[in-house]
Amino acid sequence: MTDRSGQFLALLEAHQKIVFKVASVYCWDAAERDDLRQEITLQLWRAFPSYDPRRVFSTWMYRIALNVAISFARKAGLRRRTIAPLDDAAVDLPASASAREPDEQVGALYRCLEALDPLNRALLLMYLDERSYREIAEVLGISETNVATKISRLKQRLRSELAPAE
Amino acid sequence: MEFDELKSAWRALETKIDAEQALNAKVFTELKLERARSALRPIWWLLLTQLAIAVGAVVLLGAFLADYWQVPRFAVPAILLDITAVMLIVSTVGQLRVLSTIDYGQAVVTIQSMLTELAVRRAREVRWQWLLMLPLWIPLAIVVMQGIFGFDIYRVFGARWIAVNVVVGIALTPLVVWLARRFDHQDGIAKGVADDIAGRRLSDAMRRLDEIGAFRSEA
Numbered sequence: 349m350t351d352r353s354g355q356f357l358a359l360l361e362a363h364q365k366i367v368f369k370v371a372s373v374y375c376w377d378a379a380e381r382d383d384l385r386q387e388i389t390l391q392l393w394r395a396f397p398s399y400d401p402r403r404v405f406s407t408w409m410y411r412i413a414l415n416v417a418i419s420f421a422r423k424a425g426l427r428r429r430t431i432a433p434l435d436d437a438a439v440d441l442p443a444s445a446s447a448r449e450p451d452e453q454v455g456a457l458y459r460c461l462e463a464l465d466p467l468n469r470a471l472l473l474m475y476l477d478e479r480s481y482r483e484i485a486e487v488l489g490i491s492e493t494n495v496a497t498k499i500s501r502l503k504q505r506l507r508s509e510l511a512p513a514e
Numbered sequence: 515m516e517f518d519e520l521k522s523a524w525r526a527l528e529t530k531i532d533a534e535q536a537l538n539a540k541v542f543t544e545l546k547l548e549r550a551r552s553a554l555r556p557i558w559w560l561l562l563t564q565l566a567i568a569v570g571a572v573v574l575l576g577a578f579l580a581d582y583w584q585v586p587r588f589a590v591p592a593i594l595l596d597i598t599a600v601m602l603i604v605s606t607v608g609q610l611r612v613l614s615t616i617d618y619g620q621a622v623v624t625i626q627s628m629l630t631e632l633a634v635r636r637a638r639e640v641r642w643q644w645l646l647m648l649p650l651w652i653p654l655a656i657v658v659m660q661g662i663f664g665f666d667i668y669r670v671f672g673a674r675w676i677a678v679n680v681v682v683g684i685a686l687t688p689l690v691v692w693l694a695r696r697f698d699h700q701d702g703i704a705k706g707v708a709d710d711i712a713g714r715r716l717s718d719a720m721r722r723l724d725e726i727g728a729f730r731s732e733a
Contacts, residue, residue, distance in 0.1 A: 368531045368538075382538070395619045408517035408619055415618040415625045422722075454530065454728060460520065467729040476524040489621025490730060498729075507517045 352477055356396050359405050360389065365391075366409050373461055373473045374417040380424055388416045410474070410487045418466040468502060475499055558613065565606045571599040578661045587668055588660055590655030598646060605639050623730050630723045637716035644711045648683040648690065652676055 360367075367388050377383040392412050399407045399408055461469050467488070479500075485492045575596045582588035614634050618625060656676070659665040668676065694711035697704070709715045 365531065365535060368535050369528075372527065372531050372534070385538070393617050398617060398619055411620065411625075414611045415620075417623070418626055419629060445701040451526075453519065454527045455525060457523035465725050465729075467623065467626065467726065472697060477523060479682055483607065489624060503517050507617040508521070 352396070356393060360392065362459050363406050363409050367413055369473065369477060370410070370413040370417045373469060374421040374466070375424070375443060376458070384417060388413045388422055391416045404483070407483055407486055410479075410483075414470045414473075414487065418470070421466065460509070463509065464502075468498070471495070471498055472502060475502075537598045558610075561606050561610050561613070565603065565610070568599045568602040568606060571573065572603065574594060574661070575599065575657070578657060582660070591656045595650065595657060598650065601638075602643075605635070609639075610634060623726060627723070627726045627730070630719055630726060632722060633719040636714065637710070637713075637719050640710045641713055641716060644707065645687055645691070648687050649680060651683065652679045 367385050370388065371381045371384045373377065375384045392409060395412055399405070461472065465470060470488060471484065479487075481492045481495045485495045488495070490498075575592050578590050579596070582592065609632060612635075616625060616628055650692060656667050658666050666694060691711060691713075694708040697708040697712070
């Protein structure tokens with residue numbers, strides 16, 4: 349194993365969860381999600397020579413993972429032509445040992461994500477993952493003020509959409 | 515469900531992600547990485563094939579023109595095809611140049627904007643390729659038949675037949691667009707071609723570009 353690949357695999361292992369999170373947010377189907385994770389990893393490997401070690405690895409990883417996921421999801425959507433409406437059964441994730449309630453919550457979360465365009469979905473993902481506004485701004489390529497404004501609007505929008513019907 | 519409940523939903527999802535991660539602990543090994551093929555690469559091969567065909571066409575048309583440049587009835591259709599092939603080369607090289615500058619490590623909005631601009635350009639080009647087929651098939655037939663088989667279409671069918679076919683080809687173009695816009699109920703290759711001709715792929719890419727512009731804007 350070369351130094352470069354060893355360093356890459358070590359960093360990948362330490363931050364692997366980002367790949368899983370991004371794939372889970374952009375791909376509902378288990379087989380496609382597996383393909384997406386491989387695609388993200390491959391693009392990370394290809395881009396690794398240009399990675400500047402003075403920068404935060406997770407930020408760089410998030411950028412690549414999101415860019416690849418958005419392109420991948422669009423291609424998968426084009427292949428399917430129509431995206432079937434999402435129900436709980438369509439969220440093909442391994443079942444947790446916990447009760448049904450969390451599954452319902454995850455289903456509701458997926459319905460929220462599905463209603464968002466790919467960039468707002470990235471914004472919500474990073475916000476829920478408790479990334480700082482600065483990091484979100486750096487990953488997405490917009491200003492911190494813009495991140496704050498968009499998150500506030502997103503909250504308003506989702507609050508009205510999530511509100512239980514009278 | 516309140517917005518704040520999304521956070522607990524996210525935590526529930528994270529539990530599921532942890533389970534999934536435990537099942538797929540090693541995404542890749544060094545060996546797999548070296549051998550893996552990207553699902554996002556086909557566009558490169560498509561463009562390189564398109565470039566090779568267009569360059570080949572220019573070379574062959576150059577040879578044809580060298581033989582027939584003093585015979586306008588052959589030279590004019592060959593020049594028309596040559597212009598089309600050169601335009602295709604310019605456009606393809608431009609797309610390859612953009613693709614070669616794409617670094618997924620750049621900010622998401624920057625890269626998505628570049629990719630979507632490329633998609634707009636590609637959809638526009640593919641649409642024109644389909645639409646130009648109708649008026650250009652006659653010049654193509656004239657050059658191919660003469661160049662390969664020594665079969666002079668003017669002598670066999672006459673200039674009037676050729677003129678009528680060119681006019682019909684041009685007149686049919688809007689009809690084909692109209693039919694493509696109505697062809698919206700089937701999947702597969704035919705649906706893809708109809709989307710290209712009707713401009714649905716183009717308008718979809720342009721809508722995505724607007725979406726990115728709106729996301730980037732501070733307002």
